[in-house]
Amino acid sequence: MTYTPRGGAPDVGVPADLAVSMTVAEQHEWLTSYLRRHPISRRTALRGGTGVVAALGLASAPWTLAACAQASQAPVAVVGRHLAFGADPQRQMAFGGELTAAPPPGALVVDLGRDGSFGTTLPVEVRRLVSQVPQADGSIRGSEQFFVHARADGLAPGERYRYRFRLPDGTTTAEADFTTAPPAGATAPWSFTAFADQGVDTVPPSGLGGFTNGYYEPADTRRTPTPATTMVDRVAAQRPAFHLLAGDICYADPSGEGRVVRSNGTRKAPTGFDSFDPTVWTTYFGMIERSAASTPWMFATGNHDMEALYDDNRSPGGAAHGYGGHAARLDLPGNGPSACPSVYTFRHGNVGVISLDANDLSTEIPTNAGYSGGAQAAWLRQTLTALRADPSVDWVVAFFHHCAFATSKAHASDAGVRAAVAPLFDEFGVDLVLQGHNHQYERTNPIRRGRSVVQAPDGATVRPETDGTTYVCVGSGGRPRYSWQDGETDRYRGFAGPDSGTAVASYVALGEEDHQPEQVDWSQARYLDYAYVTVDVTPPQGPAQTTRLTVRATTDTGQEIDRVVLERRSRT
Template sequence: MSVNPRGETPDVGVPVAVAEHMTVAEQHEWISGFLRRHVVSRRTALRGGAGALAALGLATAPWAQASRALAATAPVSVIGRHLSFGADACGQMAIGGELTAQPGAGDMVVDLGVDTRYGQRLPVEVRHLVSQVPQVDGSIRGAEQWFVHAHAAHLHPGATYHYRFRMPDGTVTPDATFRTAPPRGHRDPFVFTAFADQGVNVDAPDGQQGFSDNYYKPDDTLRTPAPSDTLIQRVAADRPAFHLLAGDICYADPSGYGRPVKSSGPADPPAGFDKFDPTVWTAYLGAIERSAASTPWMFATGNHDMEALYDDNRSPGGATHGYGGHRARLDLPGNGPKGCPSVYTFTHGTVGVVSVDANDLSAEIPTNAGYSGGEQLRWLERTLAGLRNDPGVDFVIAFFHHCAFATSGSHASDAGVRAALAPLFDRYRVDLVVQGHNHQYERTNPIRNGRSTPAPDGATVHPARDGTTYVCVGSGGRPRYTWQPGETDRYRGRQGPDSGTTVTSFQAGPDGAKSPETVDWSQARYLGYAYLRCEVRPGRPGGTSRLRLRTITDLGTEIDRVDLVRDVPRHGSQAHPAGWTSHSSGLSVPGAVGV
């Protein structure tokens, strides 16, 4: 049985034929053994010495010389700033970034305040990440990075704050702002956005001169030159309350096929070389900064986010299963089950959001399947029950990577994910599910107990009656997939044949197994680049709340729209009862919101 299917998880230096039969933990053990047998001093392995600006261990390359010269003259600064809600989105915000080189003496701080006079100083934690990637010729390709994190707490709900990083020498980053979530049940309108499978189009730092993610198919004319970058611009222009990324974040292993591609060092690495490049994260965080420095980007983990190089990383909160690198770079709410760092929940006004780790549930890619021992599903059921029974929450949204319901010629629906999640979503009347994995846009009719209710473009859906709408937005920037033979795109404005909502597809299982199925729920399909803009318009007690889903391409064209509506009970509260606040479990418990 192929535990780790070729091309579906990052290649971090384990020979491809061997890695195919290894879990993440087993891959990490192999890497540890390789490094024990190929001991190098830290000075030798990391002699490039320029942190985020160098992929180290290739110090004779021209880019390494330039990086060392830059590091010797330029002050250390912060790049790739990004935000994440804390466990209490109303009163907590995590502020992160990456240093351009090793920090010097002295303490960094984040200046924080309601205006540019700031007034508060937050301590900054520096997380040091060393990446040593085995190469097939016995050498080691490495990188040394420093990530900075500050945590703001006791904030006012629904308030705007200014912040900046201040270095020990007094230099500062540009001012940026963020807004905390309003109280649970607050009924002002807001917008959030979503996509998945993004990658990075921009040229990478000096450490990766050969890296490129711009290998789009020549017949793809329905796109901008760099879709990933363009979609960031569109999200940044929307200034959403938050952005959801449903897994497969940066693709530090850009191809996923186990073949040598352009990566750090020479443009054409020797045959068989590993191409996992941890400094691709530097390029990625730099690319999203235009949005993520002011909007919380909330990440779920996909199959390309399981990086076995970091399985024993000891970042705060702990992380295994190949998520240690994420814990060094990112800060997620951390209020999910123990040992599941990318499983969490938060509430923004009348919307409850849950991040699920589909790697734990996947039948198609069982590399990490079952790692939580069932605890994720037990936590998920408790959390969904709490959200659905909360009078201040109208809409419940889940997001994750592998699709429970989708069609394509590549992954389609994951049998394990569907079996685990669909019954829970039916039971607790989940309104919207955001998925990735298939590089396409696809919206289902609302589905309940395997049955769908027609919801064409422009329709109004009543989730309490009709079921859950599943949207695949793996259209965030990576090269597109194909449909099953004979099936076509289906979206507003398309000219030509239309294969309709009943199409042939399959459920993906282990070892490439594909169980054929004919589905009647594939309402909208687009093999292009697009994101989801979600407009929340809460109603008052006795009225109707509306969640409008608008699908916008990288060209700026709306190709699909549907409204999800829920009646607001007359006895419903505009907020949670007085004296109650959000708790990390997703329920409401007595307490006071800190200010």
């Protein structure tokens, strides 16, 4: 099987016939060997004059935010705060952030409380992440980052809490607040939001080029100048119960193939390699902090989240998937298969949410395909069985990256993902699926056995028990938009036409270049620009009463362009 498509084999140190079939684990082994052969020293870090980057702690122009703070003797601070639910959102919350320098001596804690006071002190774990990135000129860019994490357990359901990080010298972050999931039987409406493929709008601390929005046309008035940032502003203003990001988080790895890392100072990596810049994560967390410090952001992993520089998480079969950096930066519920760190589930009110890792299932980008050895598929069946057996759960929502059903010219539908999840979603009556990967907004009619069951135009009411599963691609979170299939057009509220309808020609990706044409009948709403989804949840007001999910698509400019209502009769 070919693991290094689009660009062939690495051109230094790796035989071509071996490189084309290298897994992420083998790539990491090669990288480790490369670093052993090219140890970082002050001479290595500084050679090459102005075009050479420096190794952290060994040169006068360090790469990372932490190093910059050390060099200027600035006080250490916590930046980029973000929250995540634990496995039980009624009682558990995780707090994360990044230090601007190495942790000072003494205890770093989180103060937590209610009613205007802090009554609880939580210990903070500091996770050190060293990234040694080979460069095209033979040097090594080194970064050392320190991520801080704390966990709260035993919280009260449906309560608002206040918190702050406190450093050993007594300085604190600004206070922020959050609300736990409601108690069982709560009847107040609530909402969550979702998108995917976000990235950043500004140059990261390293100065790596290519991460701006300069590729947009100035005359394009259908979007905001900085869509990734604008999405955060809209979610922050809305203050949902939580936010789902269906993969391709910050694009620290802009190539998205999970290949050996070898950078040249821009997004464009040398042939056969991926570029990588760990400081993009610093920029990203700073960008989302105004929302994520108070609203849990729950992440799935996409192809741009396979960071081959890191190889810390291994499945039982020995394959590795490049999520070691995520283990340092993120806190996820961790209740999925042990081999799959981004596979998990949680329940909020009468909604059960499932995060899947489509990298394990994809046939289009096979780098990590099959790494779980079937553990994810088995876990998905068990989890769906448990959710449908729980009378307090009316709705099941899944989110992941590569699309099971979509029509983009760039990726369309992934055969491996569709084969793995669609039959189970049919069997267990999954209500709503949120996908990314294709940089567009697209909503299907409700689908069963791969075909439309009923038409669901803008404003329609869908009954999933009889009508099937609604799939939404919301890879419209900020990165450059794609294009439709030839002859296909936008289709959304306010679009004047022409309208190519719901039946269009598309394809299923059997491999990166192996596309099987298909004529679909389910592509109901399409918008080739920036948008996010809000899901308004109306719980049942009593036994056997109607409960609703209202799915709304809103552009980065604030225009609602699509809406559909899902209805069920509550089970309790």
